[in-house]
Amino acid sequence: MFKPSRIAMTDAAPSRPDAWNGNAPPTLANYRIVAEAEPDVLCRVLNHFAQQFLTPQRVSVTQQDSLLFIEVHQGELSSHRAGVIAAKLRGLVSVYSVALEDADASLKAPY
Template sequence: MTALDWPNNPATPLRADVWAHGNPCSLIRYRLVAEAEASSLCCVLNLFAMQYLVPRKLNVLQQDDQLLIDVELDGLSWHRAEVIAQKMRNLISVCDVTLEHAQHEALQAVG
């Protein structure tokens, strides 16, 4: 499989939301608090990988014994986002999950 065959390649359309086909898609932000364990981040990101979703933005900060994780994804319906959030809440190392609509930020030119 080449990179062009991957589901979230810009040349490949996003996977259709079969749970809520008629619902509009938007930019979603997950804010999580998890235990600062070696596997915590992998477990959270694996929930996206299993659905062929690649985060648009990811930020992780360790504070004492906790990880503060912000993840943004584009093209999710609110229903699908909530299903994924509930799966995150079921992870043993995750303490809290907040789900919100995010604003599209203007991309800044680098250079």
């Protein structure tokens, strides 16, 4: 007979070391994405975070007509890694624009 086991929950998921810039202080990256309202767009956007073993702190999605307005807040990223993820998001066919800024407003990249 199958007995479910209890999984211990921790306060924080293990973070992946940043090989691109290990000495840079982590920042909170805010992504603002405008994409075509298709059923698979949200999964494709979030997959870029999952591939880096990252769980966003907050995700917000609003649909207006044929567009999705997606906001993703991700902590514990170097500026370089945040930029790489933004560039990959811009490569998605259904994504029209990606704006990236950090919580300190020191990284501005209106795209």
